[in-house]
Amino acid sequence: MYQNIPFKKILILLLITVGQLFAQQVIKGRIIDFEDKSGIPGTSIYNETSKKGIVSDQNGQFQVTFKSGDRLKISSVGYESQEKLMNSNEKEVLSIISLKKSSKELEQVIVVGYGSMKKSEVTGSNFSIKGEELVKIPVMTPTQAIQGKIPGVQIISNGKPGSSPTVRIRGIGSALAGVATLFVVDGILTDDISNINTNDITSLNVLKDASATAIYGARGANGVIIITTKKGKKGFEVTYNGNAGVRQAANLVQMANAKEYLNYIAAIGVDAPATSQVNTSWYDQILRTAISQNHSLSISTGSEKSSTLFSAGYLKEEGIVINNHFERFNFRLNQEFMIHPKFNASITSSYSRSNDKNVNLGTAYNNAYRAAPIIQGKENGLYGNTSLYQNVGNPILDLSNNNDLSNLNRLQAAIILNYEPVKNLHLRTNFGNDFNFDKGRNYTYKFTNGPDFFINPGGNQRNPNSNLSVFESDANRWVWDNTIDYERNFGAHKVKLLVGTTAEEYYMSMFGAFRKDVPESDNLWYLDNGNANTSTNYGTGDKWRRNSYLSRLNYAFQDKYIVTATYRMDGSSKFSQKNRWGYFPSVGLGWIVSEEPFMKELTFINDLKIKTSWGIVGNDRIPSDSYQVTVESNLAYPFGGGVAVGGSAITQIKDPNLKWESTEEFDFGTEFGLLNGKLQGEFGYYYKTSKDLLINVKVPSVVGDKDGMVLTNAASIQNKGIEAALTYQNKFATNWNIKVGGNITLNQNQVVGLNGGQPILDGGIGAGQFYTTKTDNGQPVGSFYLLKVLGVFQDDNEINSYKNSAGTTIQPNATPGSFKYQDTNDDGKIDDLDRVFSGSYQPKAYFGMNFNIGFKNLDLSFDVIGNVGNFIYNGKKAFRQGALDNVEKSMAYGRWTRGSGIQSEPAANAGYLPASTYFLEKGDFVRLNNVTLNYKLQNSIAEKLGFKQARVYLTGQNLLTLKEFTGFSPELSSNSPTNAGIELNAYPINKSLVLGLSFGF
Incomplete structure (x- = not known):
């Protein structure tokens, strides 16, 4: 086909091509901080001429190809940008590029729903934390790392291995529907991020107010946390981060010893020995010093056309309770492809497998609290027989006689396509899937009260048959987003429009079965090896869909006056056709005051923005069959002659007109930067009312409902509060730097309208205390209701x-x-x-303080968190049932005796006291949450060792807590807001010491 082309033209074409190749030049360089000379990772080097760009590696190093005449833009979040017009002499100039920190915080780019924008353009309440800040604290989940760092966000820790903290954003906005925060991981919506390796995160962004979360409509009522994971970079880079540590209970409940116990029960009038040769501390028997380890390895590679990031992680945590541990493997593969200058694709995928050995705290903790200290725990392989002395089982046997294992396999993947048909018009499609495969097996051993099992045989603690329970659960959620956004500047006017549609489906199926008399060998733990006559099974499932349409308009005039408006329509299969759709608008206004001419003389003010917003978000986190009437089968009905005939009937009345819960919120705030950016701060006020909340309403018994209640929209909850945050950072002398920050949130929660609904009684603990909380008008959700x-x-x-x-x-x-x-x-x-209302577990204020001081390559940081104004119900003490139950040391020493005049502690008693304020304690606390000593090797030393960067660190967590509560921890995690704040079987918060190492090459 080339025979008709003249030879001269071919020669000229080859010469031009060769000339272009020789005209291109390659530079290897490094981006560093102007002041401390450290490398700046993630810096963008963008060729505005060729429309191609790269980012610097973890050490700030880069390699770029250019031609004479190309214009390069070098930019990094938090630094002033630079532009360079390239020529053949620029190699030396670019080998080392120093960037100065920007004094304008508002110029930073942050992630928002379905996109990103400059902080100055955001009118909602958003907060962003970089991934490198998260990894400074060795934790299992990212939310643990942000505890105490974000105003308006309360993180309630849980000491159990494998568990995630409870997240509450600006108070509780529901009673019976879900209150969980929505997480968006690379576009995949989820309620659980326990599978995410913190080392894989680029940024974490919290959307707090309705203006920011309304773009997520039905899912935004409880706040949104957006997580963006790392992508591959040009070149080749390997990074390792690992640590190992020890953990103990941060605080132990002080129980009476044998002597104190015998004195106490003698005062009740119980026949007891005068002394005892045994003095057992039951908490010491079931708790231990646990070991943990966490390793993460990532490999990044890329070119101008594609990039790949692969990471692998391994986490193992022993629980501080014996026979409890958690193990997790996770892998991530993120890839990006430049198919065409106008078309690119990316794939994000992760797989995790966790193995969890659970323990039954409900039995073991109650028994450890109640068991008499004069009974031996375990000796020579035999268990002390507590049940021979009192109606309490040996807690060591409670934890040792079962093998409760669960395995969760989770696969998340998303494919994202971006197309720019014309300049400033972007088409994006994102399809994500979240697969969960969960299975478990719980085997309890057969044991009797014979001499082979107990010291002092007898009593009633026995298990005459072995038991095997198994279950399997499969769940799948897919989300498909399609968006179009267009951005255009018209002189002083800047307009950006986003429209899109999203579809979502969730499916879950679970099956379980049970049999007795399965052999002890774990090779035989299968149902068919058990007694078929004892077989039972069960199953459940769920399925629902959503379909949504969304839009957002951003308008800016002179980059000073900002308007953001969003509108989303959500349809959910959880409601009937009549009420299937919910409509969620929002509008926000912003004014960049610092850009006004009259502010130019105030040189100490670098940034000042005032913003206000209003919006409505929804909540459909209710059971899928809440509006659908179901029929109960296998009911006996007597006809004439008294003969019972089997049949079916409607036994529960449901409201077919159930509709969306909605939250309307008003927000006002300001952000500022002073003293050349050294002092940054923000202040905000919010007022939100959650309406049409689900609550039970009493119906006449003649209607036929077996419970006499029907679930309907008949309540409102109000949250209003103030948030404030302030950070100061500066460098002084030659090699010193300091950063100090603090934030505080004041929140008031109140039920403002039941509208005929029945108050919710909850928080039953047994021992005659059937409820301890009441959710009613004029009070916070889950308020304690006591004598x-x-x-x-x-x-x-x-x-x-x-x-x-x-x-x-x-x-x-x-x-x-x-x-x-x-x-x-x-x-x-x-x-x-x-009974009277006596406060709630919800604090009136919570706060965090962060300190960091550095000298050369060494820095020390520590965080303090706390809250005030809340109460905790000591359920352990309230559960005490009999005269022989043990008591806390304070009860043994501080009890009333005749003539003592004591008013706070009763005389020695046999238990079964009614629910009262006696068991209610203040939940105020201040905790030294994290202390980290970090040493970063000098670049020259690291390079001699073959590393681009390396650091070692020592971290202590939960080292000191100042509190009044006498239980294990003032932090109590609960998924239900109506029974939160009761310490009965809570897993103790850990204190830990961790040594870590991180390096890259």
């Missing part, structure tokens, strides 16, 4: 003198040393009608 203790009766005369207004003796059966309870309704007796 009020007025003191302790000192003598019979005081008992007889305690009368109501009619002269009736209120507690005639009391004895000296008994509690005196308030007769609230003045009816002359003490019962549930005398």
Whole structure:
């Protein structure tokens, strides 16, 4: 086909091509901080002529190809950008590029819903944290690393291995529907990020107000956290981060020892030995010093056309409770392809497998609290028989007689396509999938009360048959987003429009079965090896869909006056056709005051923005069948003659008109930067009302509902509060730097309208205490509702003198040393009608403080967190059931005795006290959350060792907690807001010491 082309033309074409190749030049260079000369990772080097770009590696190094006349733009978040017009003499100039920190915080680019924008353009309440800040604290999940660092965000820790902290953003906005925060990981929506390796994260962004979260519509009511994972970079780079440590319970409950215990029960009048040769500390028996390790390896490679990031992680945590551990393997593969200058594709994928050996804290903890210290724990392989002495099982045996294993396999993947048909018009499609495959097996061993199993055989702690329970669960969620955005400048006007549609589907199926008499060998733990006559099985599932349409308009005039408006329509299969669609608008206004001419003389002010917003978001996190009437089968119905015939009937009435819960929020705030960016701060006020909340309403019994209640939209909850944050950072002398920050949130939560709904009673703990909380008008969700203790009766005369207004003796059966309870309704007796609201677990304020001081390559940082104004119910103490149960040391020493005058602690008693303020304790605390000593090797030393960078660090977590609560921890995680704040079986918070190493080459 080339035979007709003249030879001269071919020669000229070859010469031109060769000339272009020789005209291109390659530079290897490094981006460094102007002040401390450290490398700046992730710096963008963008060729505005060829429209191609790269980013620097972890050490700030890069390699770029250019031609004479090309214009390069060098930019990094938080630094002033540079532009360079290239010529043949630029090699030396670019070998080392120093960037100065920008004093304008508002110029930073942050991630928002379905895109990104400059911080100055954002009118909602957003907060962003870089990945390199998260990895400074060795934790299992990213949310642990942000505890105490973001105003308006409360992180409640959980000490159990493999568990995720509870996240609450600007208070609780529901009672019976879900209150979980939405996570968006590379476009994949999820409620759980326990599979995410913190080392894989580029940035974490928190969207707090309705203006910021309305773009997520149905999912935005409880706040949104967007996580962006790392991508590959040009060149080749390997990074390792690993640590190992030890963990212990941060605080132990002080129980009575054998002598104190015997004195206490003797005071009750129980026949007991005068002394004991045994003095068992049961918490010491079931808790241990645990070992943890965490390793992460990532490999990054790339060219101008493609990039790949592969990472692998391994985490193993022993629980501080014996026989409890968690193990996780995770892998990530992120790839990007430049198919055409106008078309690129990326694939993000991750796989994790976790192995969790669980323990039954519900039994073990109660028994460890109640068990008598005069019984031996375990000796020569035999268990002490606590049940022979009292109605309590040996907690060591509780934890050792079962093997409860679960395995979770999780695969997340997304494919993203971007196309720019014309300049400034971007088409994007993102399809993501989240697969979960969960299975578990729980085997309990057969044991009796014979001499081979117990010291002192007898009692009632036995398991006459071995038991095997198994389950398997499969779940799949896919999300498909399609968006179009267009950006255009018209002189002083800047407009950006985003429109799109999204579809989502969730499916879950679970099956379980049970059999007795399965052999002890774990090779035989299968159902068919058990007794078929004892077989039972069960199953459940769920399926729902959403379809949504979204839009967002950003407008800026002179880059000073900002308007953001969003609108989203959500359709959910969880509602009937009549109420299937929800409509969620928002609007935000911003004013960059610092850009006004009248501000130019105020040189100490670098940034000043005022913003306000309004919006509505929704919540559909309710059971999929909440509006659908179901039929209960296998019911017996007697016809004439008294013959019962099997049949089916509707036994529960449901509201077919259930509709969306919605949250309307108003937000006002300001952001500022002073003293050349050394002092940064923000202040915000929010007022939000959650309406049409689901609550149970009483219906007449003639209607036929077996519970006498129907779930409907009949409540409102209000949250209003103030947030403030301030950070100061500076360099002084020659090699010193300092950074100090703090934030505080004040929140008021209140139920403002039940509209005929039935108050929610919750928080039952057993031992005659069927409820401890009540959610009702005018009170926070989950408020404690208890009898009020007025003191302790000192003598019979005081008992007889305690009368109501009619002269009736209120507690005639009391004895000296008994509690005196308030007769609230003045009816002359003490019962549930005398209960009063007594505070809640929700704090009135929570705060965090962060400190960092550095000298050369050494730096020390520590964080302090805390909250005030909340209460905790000591469920362990309240669960005490019998005269032989052990007591806390404070009860043994501080109890009332005749003539002591003590008003806070009753006389020795046999338990079964009613739910009262006696068990309620202040939840205020201040904790030294993290202390980290970090040493970064000098670049010259690291390079001699073959590394681009290397550091070692030592971290202590939860080293000191100042609190009034006498239990394990003032932080109690709960998925239900109506029964939060009760310490009964809570896993103790750990304190730990971790040594780590990180390097790259």
